[in-house]
Amino acid sequence: MNASFTITIDNQSVEATPGESLLEVCRKANIPLPVMCDFKGLSPVGACRLCLVEIEGVPKLLPACTTLVAPNQAVHTQSDKLRKYRRMIIELIFSERNHICAICVANNNCELQKMAYELGMDHVRFPYLTPVCEVDASHEKYVMDHNRCILCTRCVRVCSEIEGAMTRDVMGRGFDARIITEFKQPWGDSTGCTSCGKCVQVCPTGALTPNDAAQGRLKKNPELVALLIEKREAKP
Ligand code: SF4
Ligand code: SF4
Ligand code: FES
Structure with missing residues (x-):
């Protein structure tokens, strides 16, 4: 059994165990951090960079989800610098694809949109890249809209x-x-897909949706997948 130690997060002493990530420790201590790629129970990848934190003595900002705790760490999760970077990151995410909330099936039920509100994004300062993205509606139950990915x-x-x-x-x-999907086949041609819908439920945007979802009426249930993962992890 690994001996736990104490770190400080926002000047508060918090117990940590070797091998835990800063995000896991923050969650245990009810210290909120913005996350978009992270999903509890799935392996962390550090893709969105929204969970950046400052660690005293470390010149770079580091993502809390992929940074492990270490003894004597002094971590800061709230500062003007972090707020500035998070705001810039969310704007860059919006500028990369065609996120037009007003006509999106996930409008008002979208983690990305909610995050933008929370981080105070009222406009995007970067040029929109407006890529030409496909919509794959070949699956019998679900749609993948790459514009929202x-x-x-x-x-x-x-x-x-x-x-x-x-x-x-x-x-x-x-x-x-x-x-x-598979070797870049249409999703509907996939022989491996079980049509379980887990990907649709955990997708934070309108990129993956049931194909009968009406605009603004989409309801996802990521909590169900989170519960499934939790029960599976608790299994002896
Ligand atoms: S998560 Fe389930 S529905 Fe989504 S692609 Fe994989 S098997 Fe198919
Ligand atoms: S489809 Fe959804 S869950 Fe998958 S990468 Fe894109 S945004 Fe994330
Ligand atoms: S939650 Fe996306 S980088 Fe940490």
């Missing part, structure tokens, strides 16, 4: 780590990166 990879991880289907992956890099 923020490449958080929650869907990829839940599909491989929880459902075990390994249907989804990321192809390409940077501006050209896309979520694919």
Whole structure:
């Protein structure tokens, strides 16, 4: 059994165990952090960078979800610098694809939109890249709209780590990166997809939706997937 130690987060002493991430410790201590790619129970990837924190003595800002605790760490989660960077990051996410909330099926039920409100984003200061993105409506139950995808990879991880289907992956890099099914087949042609819908439930935006969702009426239930993961982890 690993001996626990104490770190400070926002000048508060918090108990930590070797191997835990700063995000896990913050959660235990009820210290809120903005997250978008993280989903409790899935492996952390540090994709969105919204959970950046400051660690005394470390010149760079580090993502809390992929940074492990260490003895004597002094961490800060709230500062003008962090607020500035988080605001910039959320604006950059919006500028990368075609997020037009007013006509999105996830309007008012979108983690990205909610995060933008929370971080005080009232406009985007960066040029919109307006990529030409596909909508894959080939699946009998679900739709993938790449225009709304923020490449958080929650869907990829839940599909491989929880459902075990390994249907989804990321192809390409940077501006050209896309979520694919199998070897870039239409989703509906996938033989590995079990149609479980877990990817749809954990997707934080309107990128993955049931194909009968009406504009602004979408309801997702990521809590159900979180509960499933929790029960599975608690199994002896
Ligand atoms: S529906 Fe299930 S099996 Fe199919 S891609 Fe989504 S998570 Fe994977
Ligand atoms: S489809 Fe959704 S869950 Fe998958 S990477 Fe894009 S935004 Fe994330
Ligand atoms: S939640 Fe940590 S980088 Fe996305």
